[in-house]
Amino acid sequence: MSIDPSLVSPVPLDLIIAAPKVLLHDHLDGGLRPQTVLDLAAESGYTDLPASDADSLGRWFSEAAYSGSLERYLETFKHTVGVTQSVSALARVARECAEDLAADGVVYAEVRFAPELHVEKGLHEREIIEAVLAGFAQGVAAVAAGGRSIRIGVLLTAMRTAANARSIAELAVEYRELGVVGFDIAGAEAGFPPTRHLDAFEYLRRENAHFTIHAGEAFGLPSIWEAIQWCGADRLGHGVRIMDDITVAPDGSVTLGKLAAYVRDRRIPLELCPTSNVQTGAAASIATHPIGLLRTLGFRVTVNTDNRLMSGTSMSHEMDLLSQAFGWGLKDMEWLTVNAMKSAFLGFDERLEIINKQIKPGYAQIRAELSQRIDNQ
Ligand SMILES: [Zn+2]
Numbered sequence: 001m002s003i004d005p006s007l008v009s010p011v012p013l014d015l016i017i018a019a020p021k022v023l024l025h026d027h028l029d030g031g032l033r034p035q036t037v038l039d040l041a042a043e044s045g046y047t048d049l050p051a052s053d054a055d056s057l058g059r060w061f062s063e064a065a066y067s068g069s070l071e072r073y074l075e076t077f078k079h080t081v082g083v084t085q086s087v088s089a090l091a092r093v094a095r096e097c098a099e100d101l102a103a104d105g106v107v108y109a110e111v112r113f114a115p116e117l118h119v120e121k122g123l124h125e126r127e128i129i130e131a132v133l134a135g136f137a138q139g140v141a142a143v144a145a146g147g148r149s150i151r152i153g154v155l156l157t158a159m160r161t162a163a164n165a166r167s168i169a170e171l172a173v174e175y176r177e178l179g180v181v182g183f184d185i186a187g188a189e190a191g192f193p194p195t196r197h198l199d200a201f202e203y204l205r206r207e208n209a210h211f212t213i214h215a216g217e218a219f220g221l222p223s224i225w226e227a228i229q230w231c232g233a234d235r236l237g238h239g240v241r242i243m244d245d246i247t248v249a250p251d252g253s254v255t256l257g258k259l260a261a262y263v264r265d266r267r268i269p270l271e272l273c274p275t276s277n278v279q280t281g282a283a284a285s286i287a288t289h290p291i292g293l294l295r296t297l298g299f300r301v302t303v304n305t306d307n308r309l310m311s312g313t314s315m316s317h318e319m320d321l322l323s324q325a326f327g328w329g330l331k332d333m334e335w336l337t338v339n340a341m342k343s344a345f346l347g348f349d350e351r352l353e354i355i356n357k358q359i360k361p362g363y364a365q366i367r368a369e370l371s372q373r374i375d376n377q
Helices: 013-018 034-044 054-066 070-082 087-103 125-145 165-174 194-206 221-230 240-245 258-265 274-280 291-296 315-326 330-342 348-376
Strands: 021-027 106-113 151-159 180-186 211-215 235-238 246-248 254-256 270-272 301-303
Touching: 013 315, 013 348, 021 087, 021 235, 021 301, 021 315, 021 330, 034 054, 034 070, 034 087, 054 070, 087 106, 087 125, 087 151, 106 180, 106 348, 125 151, 125 165, 151 165, 165 180, 165 194, 180 194, 194 211, 194 221, 211 221, 221 235, 221 240, 221 258, 235 240, 240 246, 240 258, 240 270, 240 291, 254 258, 270 291, 274 315, 291 301, 291 315, 291 330, 301 315, 301 330, 315 330, 330 348
Parallel strands: 021 106, 106 151, 151 180, 180 211, 211 235, 235 270, 270 301
Antiparallel strands: 246 254
8 A cells, every 4th residue: 555645744854845835924134144143243333242153143042032031032133123224234134035945945935024123224214125125136036046946025014013004005015016015014912903003004905905914923812803804904914813712612623703713714814933923922832833723624824934033943944843743744734835825915827826836846746755765665
């Protein structure tokens, strides 16, 4: 009897890396290489870093993120934002982001950043956006020169604690033919409901533009409800607390509340970030992460990295953790990847092309490779 390679679990890590992956929730200021943080600090005279070599700095970032202290977690972004206050620094970070994602087997990524965080030394928001777009273009070209391919869409983020979401939304629309594919709001959730920025979302809807909202991570159902029903979000950043509206009885039977049912019925994508959710306490562990149940219930689940530096993670690492925790094989990975691609803020025809020309043939090839390994055993 032959073994179905799409059901084998855990999937060998080298095959996870080789398989095409799609990433929708990744912060540019959360994904710097430790050595780059050091280089940019030296170039710009930034002297606040807590370590002076790449290994200990990398360790410091993930320890701070795992500390359970919000203060220490926020300090990590103080450093990555502190060293990215020039056009050249922003371009370098974007170029390396494209290269790192491609090396990890990501074929399409939406990377987000908040222009307002990079104005400390006098850069204008347009210069910031253009520097990041130029860096991504260089990275994509370098990846292509190396024989691989990646496509990157930019999301402009507004900080929910600030009051300029509308002007950032206008910039997202202004740059949408130039590589910006959508908009997001991020930052402290409790006390800053998404409806605070309703004018920005109403503007985006009038402009037929796409947006996601960080909701249902630190704060529960009201935040998710506002994001969807008041603001009209296309996707939910995290959305993991939708679990608060799902009841599992002792006999295992599951009941969805009205909001959870709506999210599932409307196929609203959840940008889940397993490691990050464990770090912030939105989930207790990977093994008990709601992604297992949400996938079984057929929610439009996607897997994401959030902050690769702080979480010491990558798309392949997240997939590896899930494959081990839930017994997921290539079939599940392909399902998650197609889910993510269907949920991307790219035109329908472009999404289909990536699904049919890269994702499906890519997984067919990985399945064949795994089959061969099994036969050779
Ligand atoms: Zn995030």
